[in-house]
Amino acid sequence: xxxxxxxxxxxxxxxxxxxxxxxxxxxxxxxxxxxxxxxxxxxxxxxxxxxxxxxxxxxxxxxxxxxxxxxxxxxxxxxxxxxxxxxxxxxxxxxxxxxxxxxxxxxxxxxxxxxxxxxxxxxxxxxxxxxxxxxxxxxxxxxxxxxxxxxxxx
Amino acid sequence: xxxxxxxxxxxxxxxxxxxxxxxxxxxxxxxxxxxxxxxxxxxxxxxxxxxxxxxxxxxxxxxxxxxxxxxxxxxxxxxxxxxxxxxxxxxxxxxxxxxxxxxxxxxxxxxxxxxxxxxxxxxxxxxxxxxxxxxxxxxxxxxxxxxxxxxxxxxxxxxxxxxxxxxxxxxxxxxxxxxxxxxxxxxxxxxxxxxxxxxxxxxxxxxxxxxxxxxxxxxxxxxxxxxxxxxxxxxxxxxxxxxxxxxxxxxxxxxxxxxxxxxxxxxxxxxxxxxxxxxxxxxxxxxxxxxxxxxxxxxxxxxxxxxxxxxxxxx
Numbered sequence: 001x002x003x004x005x006x007x008x009x010x011x012x013x014x015x016x017x018x019x020x021x022x023x024x025x026x027x028x029x030x031x032x033x034x035x036x037x038x039x040x041x042x043x044x045x046x047x048x049x050x051x052x053x054x055x056x057x058x059x060x061x062x063x064x065x066x067x068x069x070x071x072x073x074x075x076x077x078x079x080x081x082x083x084x085x086x087x088x089x090x091x092x093x094x095x096x097x098x099x100x101x102x103x104x105x106x107x108x109x110x111x112x113x114x115x116x117x118x119x120x121x122x123x124x125x126x127x128x129x130x131x132x133x134x135x136x137x138x139x140x141x142x143x144x145x146x147x148x149x150x151x152x153x154x
Numbered sequence: 155x156x157x158x159x160x161x162x163x164x165x166x167x168x169x170x171x172x173x174x175x176x177x178x179x180x181x182x183x184x185x186x187x188x189x190x191x192x193x194x195x196x197x198x199x200x201x202x203x204x205x206x207x208x209x210x211x212x213x214x215x216x217x218x219x220x221x222x223x224x225x226x227x228x229x230x231x232x233x234x235x236x237x238x239x240x241x242x243x244x245x246x247x248x249x250x251x252x253x254x255x256x257x258x259x260x261x262x263x264x265x266x267x268x269x270x271x272x273x274x275x276x277x278x279x280x281x282x283x284x285x286x287x288x289x290x291x292x293x294x295x296x297x298x299x300x301x302x303x304x305x306x307x308x309x310x311x312x313x314x315x316x317x318x319x320x321x322x323x324x325x326x327x328x329x330x331x332x333x334x335x336x337x338x339x340x341x342x343x344x345x346x347x348x349x350x351x352x353x354x355x356x357x358x359x360x361x362x363x364x365x366x367x368x369x370x371x372x373x374x375x376x377x378x379x380x381x382x383x384x385x386x387x388x389x390x391x392x393x394x395x396x397x398x399x400x401x402x403x404x405x406x407x408x409x410x411x412x413x414x415x416x417x418x419x420x421x422x423x424x425x426x427x428x429x430x431x432x433x434x435x436x437x438x439x440x441x442x443x444x445x446x447x448x449x450x451x452x453x454x455x456x457x458x459x460x461x462x463x464x465x466x467x468x469x
Contacts, residue, residue, distance in 0.1 A: 025351065054359065058357075064309070064349070103198060116172075125167060136261070143259075
């Protein structure tokens with residue numbers, strides 16, 4: 001359900017274009033960051049070697065490539081798919097793991113800074129939606145398991 | 155004007171409550187119909203959540219939009235990431251009936267429904283479109299004529315454009331128009347539209363994050379900008395906090411980083427202390443000193459008015 005996926009047809013076109021490379025901040029500034037090499041390997045079916053690399057986490061999700069892309073696909077979508085696969089194998093950076101853990105536990109990435117709010121005379125923060133969020137997350141997990149069982153039986 | 159909920163987001167509430175302070179001051183000054191809503195969660199943050207579970211990314215954002223839908227109000231946020239993430243999901247669900255039905259069957263379990271009626275806007279384009287340059291001009295006590303304020307848009311204020319639809323995603327104008335309305339010069343510089351690079355800090359690549367911050371800050375030094383102006387807590391973290399870390403290592407670049415709401419507050423006569431600007435890590439006193447010096451001089455506002463009023467000036 002709603003999973004990030006690689007679209008090989010679009011990537012095939014992508015490999016012959018390159019409109020986005022000249023504007024990608026990571027391509028321009030980070031040594032060794034080379035979307036072209038990654039696309040080539042994905043198309044060859046050899047993406048595994050990228051899953052443990054730092055490279056796939058260097059896409060800044062600035063959406064520049066998406067704006068430049070004639071297919072409105074954007075190289076970032078390929079990177080998102082690779083990162084999703086990497087995360088499933090536990091290969092994501094520790095900080096991403098910590099952020100994710102905090103998010104699923106509390107529904108946010110930090111709690112409002114109460115002493116500072118007082119200092120600035122800010123009103124009490126709105127109530128958290130954590131309980132409802134946790135229920136939603138549980139329902140989602142259930143739905144996914146049901147999907148998986150269905151796929152297995154077919 | 156329709157009532158709107160402010161989506162503060164995690165970063166402002168956790169790390170930068172003073173940015174909430176200056177935002178509230180500005181919203182109150184313009185008597186805008188804003189409110190807080192109970193129950194908002196993280197938008198959620200794309201790089202942490204979407205990379206691991208797209209379905210939870212979609213369901214969480216849809217629930218946040220549903221809270222505003224239910225109260226028949228819009229959403230405005232002083233955070234670019236929050237708006238961009240919420241808008242991305244809203245657009246995805248508005249154009250994909252199958253996904254939308256799936257998400258709504260989940261939301262039904264918690265008594266919610268995503269209708270996708272709430273309009274989503276970032277504070278900067280909101281001020282440009284809903285408040286307007288002329289109304290801002292009327293409100294300001296002292297403008298920034300004579301100051302060179304370099305704008306950093308922040309990628310997610312304007313992209314992805316299919317979801318936000320608020321400005322030209324490659325050559326945006328609205329933030330520039332607002333700064334011109336405040337009398338300042340908004341210089342062009344090669345890295346103006348480049349991403350801040352803060353994302354690298356979230357994936358344990360701190361040195362590269364600094365490298366990206368340095369690149370833009372050095373350009374600003376070179377063109378003699380008085381400050382870097384932005385309206386995104388993540389970009390603020392990158393340029394204020396990380397610049398401070400570089401200072402501590404002996405690399406002093408000295409570019410004050412000013413939030414859009416702080417600049418508006420200053421123009422309306424609030425002091426840096428009232429706006430919480432003394433909570434910045436990088437010293438803003440040089441910026442204030444120069445501005446205080448300029449305040450003494452009478453300013454030619456007529457030519458500025460003419461410039462802003464001529465045909466196509468804000469296009």
